[in-house]
Amino acid sequence: MNPNLLKQLAIIVKQGSLSRASEQLFVTQPTLSRSVQQLEAKVGAPLLKRTRYGVAPTEIGARLAQIGERILADSEHGEEVIRQWHSGYHSEFAIGIDPLWEFAAFREMTANFLSESRYVFHFRTGSAAAQIRLMQEEKLDFLLAPAHLSVAQGTLDRELLFRDRSGIFAGRRSKLAGAGKPIPRDVLEQQSWMIAGASAGFLDGQGELAGPSAARIAFTGSIRSVLHLLDTSDMLVRLPARLALMTGEIAPEQLIETEGQQGPRRDIALWSRSENGERPEILRVRELVSDFVTRLDREAPTFGLEL
Template structure:
């Protein structure tokens, strides 16, 4: 089957119009129509159907269009690889980044990666569980993310590089911030909560924190919404304390000192990679770059009074 026909089909489906697709593909409409007819002859059934609003894919057309989308993406990536090669870059590395790490340390991370001019870096944010799966599938080369995970970690190497511990933060409008007496777990149980991240720890420890007042809202991946709520509401959330304060979006006073609560769980940051890639020379260079960067940041970031 002609891959070009599948790409053309994908563009038509995306545009919902043969004429619009022809403009995007820089071909005439009759040329594109002939290509689709040849594809339908190959299939033995229509791949598009006309409606009053344009053209839509049939069932088989939809399936073939998805393949066409993948071909388009691969072609675009191929063009980018050529541009990188002409620019003198040796290789590209895909690195998963924890959302809070990206929020708190984007500038430092970018500066570190720009120090090696030989490589191109694709940074991708997402939840830890999703990132680990992509790493295991070979779609990511490294992850800078939580060190303590409950997901399967077979075949992966972990190196803890940035120390952190969870803490409970109160929104700027919380009455707890103005309370003159010591804060207790009983005070927490009377407050409104939300959860940040699938592995934020609050779900697993909620029975120890707020037994009578469960959280009703959770955010996975969207750290901007979390910080917005902490600046504009009276809600409570548990976050990796050092990273959260390092971001500059929160005040140290918003980290609650709770009189009758034991130490909060660790929320260290680690560099994750596949065991099979450890000996790769270019991967070793990038591993060393990231390790040096994270260790340096760990040593030069305030501990904010945490027991690390």
């Protein structure tokens, strides 16, 4: 089967219109129609159906369009690999990072990896649970994420590098911000809560201090919205305390003290696949990442947290 026909089908499905797809592909609409007809002749069934808004794929059309999307992505990646080779780069590495880690350490992180001239780095931000799956599917080489996760970890290796602890933060408009004394549990239960890291795979429960009332809003893979609400509302949220304060977006007095023990640990670990442990280039990049995160752990403030 001609892969170009599948690529064209994928673009038609994405655009929902033969005319818009022909504009993107720089071909005439009759040419594109003939490409679809060739595929339909091979399949023996229609691939597209007309709707009031344009065209939509049939069941078999959608399946073939998904293959076409993968071909498109691989083609674009192939072109980028060629550009990398001509530019003198040896290898490309995909590294997953926690959204809060990216926000708290992006200046130091980008400066560190841009100084390494031999490799190309692709950073992917998302929830830990989703990124663990990507590692197991061999779509990531490394992952910087919480060290303790409730998701299946298979044969992944873990190296603890950055110390942190979970803490409760109050929005700037909350009467609890800057209270200067431990807050009783019954007072915490009366507050308005939100959840950060919903469905992210963390072991520490986020609702045990919130009481029986459900949180009104939850975020997965997003930190900007959480920081905005902490700046403009009276809502409470549990976050990795050290990383949250390192963003500079949250005032130290918004970290409230609660009665009882401090929050559970939320250390950051470097995750990798066990089978890649002996590859020289993997070992070199693991060392680069490990040295950077360890140095950041040593040099970043601890904000009075017991770490």
